[in-house]
Amino acid sequence: MSEEIKLDHLVVQGAMYKTTLTPKFKHRKAWKAPNPNLIYSFIPGTVIDVLVKPGQKVKEGETLVLLEAMKMHNSIVMPFDGEVVKVNVQPKDSVSKKEPMIEIRPK
Amino acid sequence: MSLKRNILDLRKRKEEIQKGGGEEAIEKQAQMGKLTARERIISILDENSFHEYDMFVEHAARDFGMEDKILHGDGVIIGTGTIYNKPVCIFAQDFTVAGGSLGLMHAQKITKIMDHALKMRVPLIGINDSGGARIQEGVNSLAGYGEIFFRNTLASGVIPQISVILGPCAGGAVYSPALTDFVFVVENISKMFITGPGVIKSVLGEDISMEELGGARVHAQVTGNAHFFAKNEKECFEQIKKLITYIPWNNKEKAQPFPAKPPKKSKKVERIVPTDPKIPYDMREIIKAITDGSEFLEIMELFAPNIIIGFGRMDGETVGFVANQPMVLAGVLDTDSSDKAARFIRYCDAFNIPIVTLEDLPGYLPGVDQEHAGVIRHGAKILYAYSEATVPKITVILRKAYGGGYIAMNSRHLRADFVFAWPAAEIAVMGPEGAANIVFRKEIMEAEDPEAMRLQKIQEYKEKFANPYVAAAKGYIDEVIEPEETRSRILHALKVSKNKNISMPVKKHGIPPF
Numbered sequence: 001m002s003e004e005i006k007l008d009h010l011v012v013q014g015a016m017y018k019t020t021l022t023p024k025f026k027h028r029k030a031w032k033a034p035n036p037n038l039i040y041s042f043i044p045g046t047v048i049d050v051l052v053k054p055g056q057k058v059k060e061g062e063t064l065v066l067l068e069a070m071k072m073h074n075s076i077v078m079p080f081d082g083e084v085v086k087v088n089v090q091p092k093d094s095v096s097k098k099e100p101m102i103e104i105r106p107k
Numbered sequence: 108m109s110l111k112r113n114i115l116d117l118r119k120r121k122e123e124i125q126k127g128g129g130e131e132a133i134e135k136q137a138q139m140g141k142l143t144a145r146e147r148i149i150s151i152l153d154e155n156s157f158h159e160y161d162m163f164v165e166h167a168a169r170d171f172g173m174e175d176k177i178l179h180g181d182g183v184i185i186g187t188g189t190i191y192n193k194p195v196c197i198f199a200q201d202f203t204v205a206g207g208s209l210g211l212m213h214a215q216k217i218t219k220i221m222d223h224a225l226k227m228r229v230p231l232i233g234i235n236d237s238g239g240a241r242i243q244e245g246v247n248s249l250a251g252y253g254e255i256f257f258r259n260t261l262a263s264g265v266i267p268q269i270s271v272i273l274g275p276c277a278g279g280a281v282y283s284p285a286l287t288d289f290v291f292v293v294e295n296i297s298k299m300f301i302t303g304p305g306v307i308k309s310v311l312g313e314d315i316s317m318e319e320l321g322g323a324r325v326h327a328q329v330t331g332n333a334h335f336f337a338k339n340e341k342e343c344f345e346q347i348k349k350l351i352t353y354i355p356w357n358n359k360e361k362a363q364p365f366p367a368k369p370p371k372k373s374k375k376v377e378r379i380v381p382t383d384p385k386i387p388y389d390m391r392e393i394i395k396a397i398t399d400g401s402e403f404l405e406i407m408e409l410f411a412p413n414i415i416i417g418f419g420r421m422d423g424e425t426v427g428f429v430a431n432q433p434m435v436l437a438g439v440l441d442t443d444s445s446d447k448a449a450r451f452i453r454y455c456d457a458f459n460i461p462i463v464t465l466e467d468l469p470g471y472l473p474g475v476d477q478e479h480a481g482v483i484r485h486g487a488k489i490l491y492a493y494s495e496a497t498v499p500k501i502t503v504i505l506r507k508a509y510g511g512g513y514i515a516m517n518s519r520h521l522r523a524d525f526v527f528a529w530p531a532a533e534i535a536v537m538g539p540e541g542a543a544n545i546v547f548r549k550e551i552m553e554a555e556d557p558e559a560m561r562l563q564k565i566q567e568y569k570e571k572f573a574n575p576y577v578a579a580a581k582g583y584i585d586e587v588i589e590p591e592e593t594r595s596r597i598l599h600a601l602k603v604s605k606n607k608n609i610s611m612p613v614k615k616h617g618i619p620p621f
Contacts, residue, residue, distance in 0.1 A: 014541035
C-alpha cells in the first residue's frame with residue numbers, strides 16, 4: 001500500500017485477520033435477548049391512552065396501551081396473566097420504536 | 108404562398124418551447140449546480156447528434172385550473188442521438204416545467220422513447236429530475252409510472268438501461284431507476300426516497316434531512332441503490348460515457364473490442380500479495396496489474412467494498428471482474444456483498460461479458476445481525492448467479508478459499524470453465540485455525556501444553572490440507588500457476604472460451620432468491 005491505512009481486526013472462524021472495517025459494520029447493533037417483562041413500542045407513534053396502573057392484575061389479551069401510529073390505533077395487549085409493575089408512558093407521549101412502555105411480571 | 112412563413116412560425120414555436128420553464132426557473136436550478144435538461148442531453152451525446160421528438164406535446168390535465176397552463180413539452184424532453192457514433196435513446200425530465208412532475212402525456216413521451224429503444228435494440232438513458240406524480244392528473248400519473256416500470260422490466264437484459272438521478276426522484280418514481288441496470292448519482296443534487304423527510308417527521312417523529320435520508324452518498328454507500336457516485340454533473344457524464352464503452356448495445360451483441368494493450372509496468376503481482384493470509388492488500392492492484400492498460404472501471408465502489416466488481420479489458424475485450432477485497436472486512440461475503448456481486452454476474456451473463464473471479468476470502472461474515480438480515484437468502488444469490496451464468500467463467504484463487512466461500516466464488520462445482528490457483532492458495536473447508544480446533548480438539552485439551560499443541564496441530568493441518576494440491580488432485584483446480592502467469596493464463600482461457608456454447612434446461616424463468 002502506498003499510503004498508511006490503519007488496520008483493525010476481524011475474527012472469522014477462529015482466525016484473526018488484519019483489515020479495515022466498514023461504517024456499516026462498526027455501527028451494527030449488538031443483539032440482546034428480549035426481556036419478556038418489558039412491553040416495547042413496536043412502531044414509533046403517539047400514546048392515546050394508558051388503561052392500567054402499577055400493581056394492577058391483568059389477564060392475557062387485555063389492552064394495556066392504545067398507541068396511534070401510521071393513522072392506526074393499535075391495542076398493545078398483555079402477553080400473559082400477570083401484574084403491571086411500572087408504567088413509563090402517559091397519554092399524548094410520543095414514543096420512538098423499541099421504547100419500553102410498560103414493565104410487567106407474570107402471575 | 109411560400110412556406111417561408113410557416114417555417115418562421117415553426118422556428119418561433121420551437122424557440123418558445125426550448126425555453127422550458129423560463130429564465131427565472133433555470134437560474135434557480137443553476138444555482139444548485141444543475142444544468143438544464145437540454146444541456147444535460149447535449150453533454151452526454153455526441154456533438155450535434157441530438158434529435159428531439161414530441162416537442163409539441165401538451166399536457167392532459169383538465170382540472171384544478173391546469174387547463175389554462177402551458178407546460179412546455181410537458182416537462183420532459185425525449186430524443187435519439189449518438190455516443191461515440193453509436194445510437195442511443197434518451198429522455199430528460201425538466202424540473203423547470205411544473206417541477207418535472209409526471210402526468211399522462213409526460214409519461215407517454217417517456218414510454219414512446221422506451222418502446223423505441225427496445226424495438227431498435229439500443230441503450231436507453233433516462234435523466235430523472237422530478238417532483239413526482241402530478242397530483243392534478245390523479246390516477247393518470249400513476250398509470251404513467253406503471254407503464255414505465257413495465258417497460259423497464261421488459262427491456263431488462265435486452266438493452267442496457269442507464270438512470271441518471273439529477274434532482275429529486277421521490278415516491279413511486281424511484282422504482283424506474285431501481286429496475287434499470289446502472290444508477291448514477293451526483294453529490295448534493297440527487298435525492299431518492301419513497302417517503303420524504305416531512306412525512307417521516309409527522310408520522311414517526313424522526314427528524315432527518317433530505318441529504319441524510321436519500322442523498323447521493325447514502326445511495327452509493329448505504330443502500331446500494333446507486334452504482335456510480337460523482338461530485339458534479341460533468342464528472343457524472345464522463346462516467347456514463349466511460350461505462351458505455353465497456354458494454355454491448357444489446358443482448359445479441361458483444362461489447363465493442365478495443366486495441367489490445369499490455370498492463371502498465373507495475374509491481375510483480377506476487378509482491379502485492381503478502382504470504383500470511385491474515386495480512387491484507389488492495390485487490391484492485393491485482394486487477395490493474397492484469398488488465399489492458401491497467402484500466403479498471405469500478406462499479407459500486409462505496410457500497411459493500413469487501414467485494415469489488417467492475418469492467419476491464421483483456422486483449423481488447425470487455426471482461427467483468429468479481430473479486431474479494433481483503434482490505435475491507437477481510438474480504439468476507441455478507442448480505443450486501445452477495446447482492447452486489449450477484450446482480451453484476453447476472454448483468455455480465457445477460458450481456459455476453461465473460462467473468463473473471465479473483466478469490467481470496469475467509470468465508471462468510473459471522474454475526475447475529477447478518478443471520479437475521481438473511482445472509483442465507485442473500486448469500487444464495489451468488490450461487491444462483493454463477494450457476495446460471497453461461498458466459499465464459501474463469502476463477503483464480505490467490506490465497507484463501509475456505510468453506511462456503513470457496514463454493515460460492517465460481518468454483519468448478521458451479522461450472523466454472525477454468526479454475527487456477529496460486530501455489531500458496533489454501534483451499535479447505537475452513538482455515539487451519541478453526542479446523543485444528545475442531546479436528547484435534549481432544550488432543551489439544553488433553554495436552555500438557557494445550558497452546559503449544561494447538562499451534563502444532565494448526566501447522567499439521569496447514570501442511571496437509573491448506574494448499575492447492577488436494578483440490579488439484581481431484582481436478583477441482585485445473586492448474587496451479589505461478590502468480591506472474593495470471594494474465595497470460597486468463598487471456599488464453601478467454602481465447603479458447605470464445606465460442607462457448609452450453610444449453611440450460613428450458614424453463615420460463617428460474618426463481619432466484621431475491
